[in-house]
Amino acid sequence: MTDVGTLASDTLFGLPLADIWFGLVFFILGMFLFLDGFDFGVGILFATRDDKHEREQLLAAITPFWDGNEVWLVVFGGALFAAFPAVYANLFSRHYLLMFAILGALILRGLAPEMYEQREDEPWQKWWGRAFIVGSFTAPFFLGIFIANWLLGTTALITLPGIVVGLMLVALTVVDGVAFLRLKTRNELRDDVRTDGSRALVLYLILVVLTLGVVYITAPELRSALLSPLVVCLVVVNLVLTGIYAVATSSNRYYEAFVANAGLVFTLVSIVASLMYPHIDRVEGLTVEEAIVSTLPLNIMSIGAALLLPLIFLYFGVLYSVFSGPIKADESY
Amino acid sequence: MLDPVLASRIQFALTVIVHIIFPVVSMGLAPFLIYFTWKDIRSDNAVYEQLRRFWTRIFAVSFATGTVTGLVLEFEFGTNFAAFSTTAGELFGGPLALEGMMAFMLEATFLGIFVFGRERVSDRLYFLSSVAVGLGTWLSAVWILIANSWMQTPRGFEVVMEDGQPIVHLVDPIAAYLNPRFPWMFVHMQNAAVESVALIMAGIAAYYVFRHHIWKYPIDNIEFWEKTLKIALVALVITAPLQAIHGDLYARHIVETQPQKFAAMEAIWETDSYVPEYIVAFPTSIQDLLDLRAKEIFGFGIPGGASWLASGGDPQATIQGLNEFEGPQPPVAIVFWSFRIMVALGFWFILLAFWGVYRWWRGELYEDDLLHKALMLSAPLGLVAVELGWIVTEVGRQPWVIQGVMKTSDSVSPGLTGAEATATLVGFAIVYLCLLTLYTYVIVRIIRAGPPDGDELTTTESSSPPQSEVSIDD
Numbered sequence: 001m002t003d004v005g006t007l008a009s010d011t012l013f014g015l016p017l018a019d020i021w022f023g024l025v026f027f028i029l030g031m032f033l034f035l036d037g038f039d040f041g042v043g044i045l046f047a048t049r050d051d052k053h054e055r056e057q058l059l060a061a062i063t064p065f066w067d068g069n070e071v072w073l074v075v076f077g078g079a080l081f082a083a084f085p086a087v088y089a090n091l092f093s094r095h096y097l098l099m100f101a102i103l104g105a106l107i108l109r110g111l112a113p114e115m116y117e118q119r120e121d122e123p124w125q126k127w128w129g130r131a132f133i134v135g136s137f138t139a140p141f142f143l144g145i146f147i148a149n150w151l152l153g154t155t156a157l158i159t160l161p162g163i164v165v166g167l168m169l170v171a172l173t174v175v176d177g178v179a180f181l182r183l184k185t186r187n188e189l190r191d192d193v194r195t196d197g198s199r200a201l202v203l204y205l206i207l208v209v210l211t212l213g214v215v216y217i218t219a220p221e222l223r224s225a226l227l228s229p230l231v232v233c234l235v236v237v238n239l240v241l242t243g244i245y246a247v248a249t250s251s252n253r254y255y256e257a258f259v260a261n262a263g264l265v266f267t268l269v270s271i272v273a274s275l276m277y278p279h280i281d282r283v284e285g286l287t288v289e290e291a292i293v294s295t296l297p298l299n300i301m302s303i304g305a306a307l308l309l310p311l312i313f314l315y316f317g318v319l320y321s322v323f324s325g326p327i328k329a330d331e332s333y
Numbered sequence: 334m335l336d337p338v339l340a341s342r343i344q345f346a347l348t349v350i351v352h353i354i355f356p357v358v359s360m361g362l363a364p365f366l367i368y369f370t371w372k373d374i375r376s377d378n379a380v381y382e383q384l385r386r387f388w389t390r391i392f393a394v395s396f397a398t399g400t401v402t403g404l405v406l407e408f409e410f411g412t413n414f415a416a417f418s419t420t421a422g423e424l425f426g427g428p429l430a431l432e433g434m435m436a437f438m439l440e441a442t443f444l445g446i447f448v449f450g451r452e453r454v455s456d457r458l459y460f461l462s463s464v465a466v467g468l469g470t471w472l473s474a475v476w477i478l479i480a481n482s483w484m485q486t487p488r489g490f491e492v493v494m495e496d497g498q499p500i501v502h503l504v505d506p507i508a509a510y511l512n513p514r515f516p517w518m519f520v521h522m523q524n525a526a527v528e529s530v531a532l533i534m535a536g537i538a539a540y541y542v543f544r545h546h547i548w549k550y551p552i553d554n555i556e557f558w559e560k561t562l563k564i565a566l567v568a569l570v571i572t573a574p575l576q577a578i579h580g581d582l583y584a585r586h587i588v589e590t591q592p593q594k595f596a597a598m599e600a601i602w603e604t605d606s607y608v609p610e611y612i613v614a615f616p617t618s619i620q621d622l623l624d625l626r627a628k629e630i631f632g633f634g635i636p637g638g639a640s641w642l643a644s645g646g647d648p649q650a651t652i653q654g655l656n657e658f659e660g661p662q663p664p665v666a667i668v669f670w671s672f673r674i675m676v677a678l679g680f681w682f683i684l685l686a687f688w689g690v691y692r693w694w695r696g697e698l699y700e701d702d703l704l705h706k707a708l709m710l711s712a713p714l715g716l717v718a719v720e721l722g723w724i725v726t727e728v729g730r731q732p733w734v735i736q737g738v739m740k741t742s743d744s745v746s747p748g749l750t751g752a753e754a755t756a757t758l759v760g761f762a763i764v765y766l767c768l769l770t771l772y773t774y775v776i777v778r779i780i781r782a783g784p785p786d787g788d789e790l791t792t793t794e795s796s797s798p799p800q801s802e803v804s805i806d807d
Contacts, residue, residue, distance in 0.1 A: 064445035070400060071433065071441045077407050078430030085422020092411025092418075093746035099412045100757050103405050107764065110401045111771065114394060118775055293423045297503045301427055308434040315442040315465075318458075322450050 008295045017302060018292035021083040022280060023273070024305065028079055030269040032072035033143075033169070034176065034262050039066045041177015041200075043109060043136020044170070046129060048196060054189055055129065057327060059113055061184040064323045068316065070110065082301050084291045087281045094155055094283065095146060102142045109135030137170060144169035151272050152219050153282020161214045168207035172264065174200035175245070179261040182254045186326045197249060204264075205242055208235075215275075225275050234274060238267040338745045340754035341413040344761055348406050349727070350720060351765045355399030355772075357719050359440075360474055360523060361530025362392045363467030365564070366447075370463040374456045383557050383784035384564075388534075390779050392466075393448050396440070398772050402765075413754070417734055417744030421501050424490060424509055425480050432476030440469025474522060482514035484735045485726070486590045492738065499739070513590060517583040518726075524572050524579070525722065528682065529715030531568035535689070536712020537780055538562035542698075543705035557784045559699070562708075566693060569686040577679050581642065588643040588652070591736060594729035596655045597668040599639050604654040610638025614669070663731040667724060675721040678714055685711055 010017055039062045049055050081088040092099050112132035116125055144166030145158060152161060178197030182190050212235070216226055225231060241263045248256035278287045292298060335343075369385040372378070407429065410418045418425070443465035446454060450462070489508030490501045503509055541558035544550045552558070588595045601608055614632030637648030644650030655662050685707060692698045734741040 064449040067397065067400065067444055068438070068442040070404075071437050074400075074404060074407060074437055075430065075433035077404075077411075078426065078433040081407075081410070081418065081422060081426035082430035083426075085426050086419045088411050088422065088426070089415035089418035089746070092408060093413070093415035093748060096412050096746070096749065096753050097757070099408050100760065103401075103408055104760070104764065106404060107401045107768070110397055111768070114397045115771065115775070118778060293426070294502055296506065297423045297427050300503075300506055301430060304427075304431050304434065308431075308438075312434065312438045312442075315438060319442045319445050322446050322453050322458075 008299045010295055010298075012302070016289070017295075017298055018288045020302070021079070021292065021298070022277065022288045025076065025079050025083060026269050026273040027266075028072060028076045029147075030266045032069070032076055033140075033172075033269065034265040035069035035072060036066070037140070037173040037176040037265060038062070038180035039069055039177075040109070040136045040140045040170075040173040041175070042181060043113075043132050043177075044174050045177050045181070045193060045196060046136070047133045049189075052125075055125075057185060057189060058181070059116065060327050061181060063113065065319065066110075066113075068319060070106070073106075079301075079305075083293060083298065084280060084288075085293060086284075087286065087291050090281055090284055090286075091150060095149055095157070097157060098142060098146055098149070102139065102146060105135050105139035105142055107135075108132075109139050111135075136173075140169040140173045141166040147272060151276050151282075152215070152222070153279070155283060159218075161211065161218055164207060164211050164214050168204060168211055171200050171204035171207055172268070175204055176261050176265065179245070179249075179254075179258045182249070183258055184325075184327055190326075194249060198246070201242060201246060205239070208238065222275055228274070231271060231274050234267050234271045238264060238271065241267065334751035335755045335758065337749040337751050337754040338742055340751065340758045341745045341749065342741065344754070344758045345409055345413060346727075347758075347761060347765060348402065348409060349723065351769060352399065352402040352406055353719065353723060354716055355395045355402060356470070356473065357526045357529055357716060358395040358533075359392060359399060359470045361526035361528070361533075362388055362395075363470045364527060365530065365534075365568070366392060367460075367463045367467045370460055374460055380557055380560050383554070384561065387557075387779075387784040389448060391776060393444070394772065394775050394779070396444060398768065400441070402768070405761075412757075413746055413749065414734075414744050415746035415749075416498070417739065420499055420739055420744070421484075421735060423503050424483060424487075424501055427503075428476045428480040428483075428510070432473055432480075436469050436472035436476060438469075439465050440473065443469065471523065474526075475519065478518045478522060479510050479512075479515055481726075482518045483509055483512050485518075485730060486512045486514040487735050487738055488512045501735075501738070513586070517579070517586050520579050521576070521583050521722070522719075524576050525715070525719050527568060528572035528576055529719055531565045531572060532682065532708075532715035533712050534561055535565035535569060535708045536710075538565060539705040539708035541783075543702060543709070546699040547702045547705065553786060554784050562698070563693065566686065566689045566698075569682065570690045573679070573682040573686040577683060580676070580679060584642060585645050591730060592653045593655065593658045594663065594668070594725075595643065596653060596658075597663045597665045597729050598672040598725060599652070600665050600669045601639070601652055602654045602656050604651060604657055606640060606649050606651040607637045608639040608643075608652045609634030609636050610642060611673075613673070661732045663729050668729045671721040671724040671728070675718050675725065678718040678721075681711070682715070682718075 012020060042058050042062050046055060046058055049058060077088070080091075108131050112128050112135055116128040116132060119125070145162035147169075148162040148165035149156070149159065152159070154162075175197055178193045178200065181193050182197075185193075212226070215222055241260050245257050245260040245264065248254075248260055276282075278289070280286055280288045280291050293301075366385065366388060369381050369388065372381040373385045410425075410429075443462040446458070447462040447466050451459060454462070487501075487509075489503065489505035489510075489512070491504050492499045492501055494500070538558045538561040541552055541555065542562055545552040545555045545558070584595070584598075587598070596602075599608070599611070600614065609632075611632040611634040614634070640650040640652055641648045643652050655665070688704055689698070689708070692701045692704055698704075730736055732740050732742065734744045
């Protein structure tokens with residue numbers, strides 16, 4: 001296999017493949033938080049709707065999509081495992097109970113809507129509705145704790161920055177869910193959720209500021225990174241996007257609001273990645289360069305990803321265009 | 334508190350045993366759904382729309398449950414088996430990532446269209462969605478079985494010590510990914526999935542056919558169930574004999590590549606020639622219960638049978654006994670019995686398939702109440718056989734997690750405490766029990782509700798008068 005060995009390379013267009021994969025892992029995490037984010041948001045908004053018909057509309061808005069959206073989490077795990085196996089192993093075993101909390105939340109969130117639809121009677125739907133809300137709230141909350149712990153390199157189970165970031169992610173998923181629902185619904189529901197979205201946005205802003213403060217105080221090793229031009233720039237962009245979101249929402253420009261919301265998620269993930277780089281596992285002191293797999297499997301994975309990611313976007317394009325536009329008043333699956 | 338290694342192993346076994354049910358149902362249903370969709374689009378017979386819609390509901394519930402349990406499985410490599418993930422990540426992580434990107438994405442996105450989009454897309458795109466979903470489920474198995482078969486017959490790698498930990502480096506990707514076990518596992522697994530689903534279909538259909546034809550209960554959708562029974566029997570009569578044929582070849586492959594596992598499957602401790610194939614074997618004392626010794630126990634065997642099977646035709650062939658292998662042995666009793674019951678079930682399915690087809694050929698398919706009862710009782714047995722097959726595969730290779738390279742006891746996360754591992758094990762046992770209960774409850778509800786009535790169907794075909802039953806499928 002010497003021919004394969006000599007063809008293999010550590011760089012692509014002059015960029016280290018290790019860095020490309022570091023970016024890719026966070027991009028995939030961003031895709032998950034953005035796409036499944038609106039599923040979580042819709043699940044949390046379930047709590048604000050008592051009307052049976054409205055609740056069914058909320059479910060109908062996400063049912064064709066959420067399976068596909070959740071696969072981004074599977075791909076995130078797979079990509080991290082394939083590109084940075086030691087990090088995957090360290091990170092997941094270090095946050096042992098947290099990972100199981102995330103899994104528990106996702107099981108509840110995945111199961112509840114499926115169960116909700118199975119029976120028409122009130123107690124059944126009441127309880128599975130609650131399970132849906134709890135699962136949708138706890139999943140982003142625990143994921144936020146996980147991301148904060150990863151960034152800060154802590155071995156503790158629950159930390160103050162973790163809780164703040166967790167709540168911030170919950171607020172963001174509600175913003176996300178509202179942006180999505182405003183595309184997918186009509187009439188009162190579309191107007192009603194706007195208020196929820198505004199509240200969530202204000203909460204998100206407060207929590208962003210709080211997070212920056214808490215990280216600045218509790219993590220001195222991140223202070224210089226926090227004040228680096230790139231991170232400052234990203235934070236500013238993030239805040240500008242909240243403004244764009246607010247304006248677009250109040251002037252009923254649904255697509256603009258939705259795109260701004262996507263930007264919010266991706267700038268947030270970029271901030272995390274920029275703060276972390278060049279490390280990928282602070283506890284073990286591993287840099288991206290040190291943690292990457294060897295060249296041959298990395299090249300195989302890179303070719304695989306280069307071929308498959310465009311295909312995946314094609315699938316999602318087909319799916320979202322088939323179910324584009326608002327759900328009809330009587331439509332439920 | 335349990336030892337973290339033991340708790341992790343139990344937890345992983347539990348996760349796999351529960352998870353495997355859902356992909357088997359998905360993989361097994363996939364070719365049926367593609368066929369039903371094709372016929373639904375191409376023929377005017379409303380029964381195909383009923384078939385597609387009914388079995389799609391079961392597919393969708395299985396897929397959703399499979400997604401969450403599969404996520405648990407993926408995470409457990411990191412949480413509980415971090416040492417394994419660090420050591421083997423270079424070879425093991427790639428297939429997992431490619432499964433997600435290549436297979437799972439395809440399946441999950443097109444499932445949205447397949448389940449909810451019949452009224453929104455063209456016939457062509459709809460049919461393509463069914464193919465994409467089916468292809469996704471099968472490609473998933475390709476990557477997962479590449480990862481698993483590599484652990485059974487590892488190739489194309491070298492082990493380097495880094496910071497005191499062995500790290501497996503990929504050297505030859507073709508040798509590693511297309512390792513000798515992979516084709517056997519894939520064929521045996523996919524055929525098993527279709528066979529298991531055919532058994533489930535036949536069992537459910539037999540219940541309705543039995544109630545209608547034997548007990549004379551009026552059942553509205555009886556044509557649907559009669560059709561289901563026939564389609565299931567066709568699938569069964571093809572898959573059941575195949576399963577035995579490649580199962581036999583697979584066993585011979587195990588003799589060559591994992592002789593210790595084969596010795597455990599046959600409970601042979603001493604190397605010998607002219608080894609009998611024990612149909613049943615019982616320990617003569619309670620102490621031997623977990624330590625079967627084929628030669629010293631009460632058993633009924635075919636002389637030279639095991640040698641004949643292992644060598645492919647020579648009853649005098651020598652088989653290596655377990656005593657030739659150093660260190661701990663796999664739990665022989667579990668492997669021995671799982672293998673025996675799986676094989677016995679396999680032969681029972683062949684018998685069942687030919688019995689059913691024979692009755693059908695004689696025009697007595699709806700009259701044979703004994704056949705209906707046998708089919709009903711056998712409905713879950715395909716899944717049982719799959720579970721037992723995996724137990725033979727996974728327990729039989731112990732103490733190795735990667736055959737000859739890494740022991741299972743060395744693969745558990747180093748920092749894991751007994752308290753953590755026990756807590757999650759207990760939590761999981763409860764969650765998984767609830768999950769299984771709910772899944773069964775939902776599936777039973779779907780079955781009891783039956784297919785949508787002909788006049789409930791929204792398409793125009795259903796309003797046309799029923800076709801005369803001369804289609805070649807009948």
